[in-house]
Amino acid sequence: MSSRPAPAALPAHRPKGPGLPPWLLILLPFLRWWRRVTPHNLRLDLMAGLTGAVVVLPQGVAFATIAGMPPEYGLYAGMVPAVIAALWGSSWHLVSGPTTAASIVVFSTLSVFAEPGSADYVRLALTLTLMVGILELAMGLARLGTLVNFISHSVVVGFTAGAAFLIAGNQVKNFFGLDIARGLGLHEVVGTLLLNVEHLNPFVTGVGVATLALGLAVRYFFPKFPYMIAAMVGGSLIAYALNQLLGVGTTGIRTVGALPAGLPPLSRPDFSLETIRQLAPAALAVTLFALTEAVSIARSLAARAHQHIDGNQEFIGQGLSNLAGAFFSGYVATGSFNRSGLNFQAGAQTPLAAVAAGVLLVGVVVLVAPLAAYLPNAAMAAILFLVAWGLIDFHAVRNILRTSRSETAVLAVTFFGTLFLQLEFAIMAGVLLSLGLYLNRTSRPKLISRVPDPRTPGRDFVTDPSLPECPQIKIARLDGSLFFGAVNYVAETLHRLEEARPGQRHLIISATGINFIDVAGAEFLVQEATRRRAEGGGLYLIRLKPGVCEPLKRGGYVDVMGRENLFTGKTEAIASVVARLDPQVCQTCTARIFRECAAKPGAGGGGDTGTDHPAASGQVG
Incomplete structure (x- = not known):
């Protein structure tokens, strides 16, 4: 078959032309391209x-x-x-x-x-x-x-x-x-x-x-x-x-x-x-x-x-x-x-x-x-x-x-x-x-544990089970939509994580991977925040997309979770949550994975294992 001739000099989209009302273009759509003839x-x-x-x-x-x-x-x-x-x-x-x-x-x-x-x-x-x-x-x-x-x-x-x-x-x-x-x-x-x-x-x-x-x-x-x-x-x-x-x-x-x-x-x-x-x-x-x-x-x-x-x-x-x-x-x-x-x-x-x-x-x-x-x-x-x-x-x-x-x-x-x-x-x-x-995949969003890596200059947060975690804070990244089909799976995953480390009553979720939250997902977040708050902890969301956050605001869910628990930056979130930790647990903690840990009881002069890098407390991505 011979090669295709070069396209005509006409542009891909010609103007509709004067005197063509929208209803006529709907009834006779071929008028949109007729001028190409x-x-x-x-x-x-x-x-x-x-x-x-x-x-x-x-x-x-x-x-x-x-x-x-x-x-x-x-x-x-x-x-x-x-x-x-x-x-x-x-x-x-x-x-x-x-x-x-x-x-x-x-x-x-x-x-x-x-x-x-x-x-x-x-x-x-x-x-x-x-x-x-x-x-x-x-x-x-x-x-x-x-x-x-x-x-x-x-x-x-x-x-x-x-x-x-x-x-x-x-x-x-x-x-x-x-x-x-x-x-x-x-x-x-x-x-x-x-x-x-x-x-x-x-x-x-x-x-x-x-x-x-x-x-x-x-x-x-x-x-x-x-x-x-x-x-x-x-x-x-x-x-x-x-x-x-x-x-x-x-x-x-x-x-x-x-x-x-x-x-x-x-x-x-x-x-x-x-x-x-x-x-x-x-x-x-x-x-x-x-x-x-x-x-x-x-x-x-x-x-x-x-x-x-x-x-x-x-x-x-x-x-x-x-x-x-x-x-x-x-x-x-x-x-x-x-x-x-x-x-x-x-x-x-x-x-x-x-x-x-x-x-x-x-x-x-x-x-x-x-x-x-x-x-x-x-x-x-x-x-x-x-x-x-x-x-x-x-x-x-x-x-x-x-x-x-x-x-x-x-x-x-x-x-x-x-x-x-x-x-x-x-x-x-x-x-x-x-x-x-497809529904099985979307109803099983990934909930990935994240910890700061001291081996990198910026202490980037990675998924590495060999690195220490804060005994009171669980940091995770949620990749996927939180809708009615995924709520139960996320709840079961969080339950397993909580059973493994019952002391981690504070949960920080990096929400950049969440594209959609429906009513069932919003209700779940409210229930999780309320339960953790009653146990002396809390639920915190970082970088929740505006298009995802607005429906939560209109439905009043943000007010129940607490506007102060939604953060636009990681450093701000870590600093705020670390300030709410139990000082008695911090006094005996040896992990000291955050820069903010230096100000907690028991840190001593050498307790700060962080760095002066501004991202040391929050590479949660």
Whole structure:
């Protein structure tokens, strides 16, 4: 693929222009970038759009086959939905349409309710598309664009890897010419294949292998050429030659059949409550996954184009595109990584490239659709094998396995759930597990003991069990938010520390690592301060962030804890707390770790083990 042309001279953000009220920009967001459409940019966009229209032709047919839909529906999903998503989204380069992930979820969800390819199946797919569109639009209008950030990357990697195996398993019968019952699990498909090796159709298998080999060869030796198109053409020519020489009755090579040529017809989803109830869990799962895919791709390309992405606007664009798709014979559409990346590399400057791709696809279909009558199912199966192999992100899988056991667990749950459960439940299980692990981490903030280190010039405070501690003061740094889920863990940690050193009734907490305190956390601080005060000690907070402290002030919690117990500096805090210590304990203390200890009883002339460095009493960080 040729290198991307240099960006146009226009700035990344053009002025909105006079006479454009905010409400109009909300209704017609494409007016924000419309002034970027210059003759130069328009020419680049049209070329990129033509490239995208050619590429989506084999992909659309392949993805529709994965979804169990008639092949033309994959092309329809790349027409109107792609145009709507481009005009009402926020990305300059995102191209929406049918994708592998959405297709495999559609098939897994709907195949239990109707025969793939049947009228009932298509009607259910249209209904699912409508529900996904409504959910996406509602989430965008509710400003919930940040929700996709909570779907772990490991969920996406695990799901797509599992989907790759399912795609390959579903095409085994077409690749080898076997009669395998619909609805079998992957292990059952493999078992059936092994038990019926002698029944393989050599002509069908030969066409499949030749198509697969041709696609791999073109992809390796001519990476700039659309390998799917080359493989389809090559497989079709081989199948046509065999059928002409030996006859279809001898070869058994079946073809996809001619596709309808023209605009996508109007369609009508099923609005019955029973259908909506059946599809509700799948609609939610597909919505979350589709939005994650679209926004992730948009953000990735935006980073390279120095563009800002509005996640909520992207939700709205995706929602409107699926609403339109439900009534224009499309099924669930979302952002396509392959086509979006190609669009960027082809030099697209504005979303008009994606609009052009959707419009030009109509013309491409009119010209090419009749030729699908020569496309053998075995060749399509080989193409889908290539698609499946490309879905597995081996680099990401290796990194996850090496880096994190918890993320490995999320990857494994999603992967095996995809293989052996319904896909929507696999996605939900992965999402819930990743959220659970996240909550487990955030509910266990680190409470680190700190002591002054005499080996450093500034007596920096460090975590070193071998260094002495003050017998009356416990210094700790809290790293993490103090909210309802973390309160019990912090309380148990403090209890263990208190059991180990019961004389340390004064607790100084370095609060620079606290980003959030909710009502439960504030109540805990009040209870801890009150209890320690009753026992002759106290609770003190150093450098509590203003944004964290203000809610405590408004709620009256600071007054209960005592404003005098909140300090902006470490030296001030140490000096104040040391002055409140029990002099009898200080008289027999040999630790003397603070500079202020020199003024306490029993220190003597040599009791000051500190230094004249101004930070000697307070490097609590």
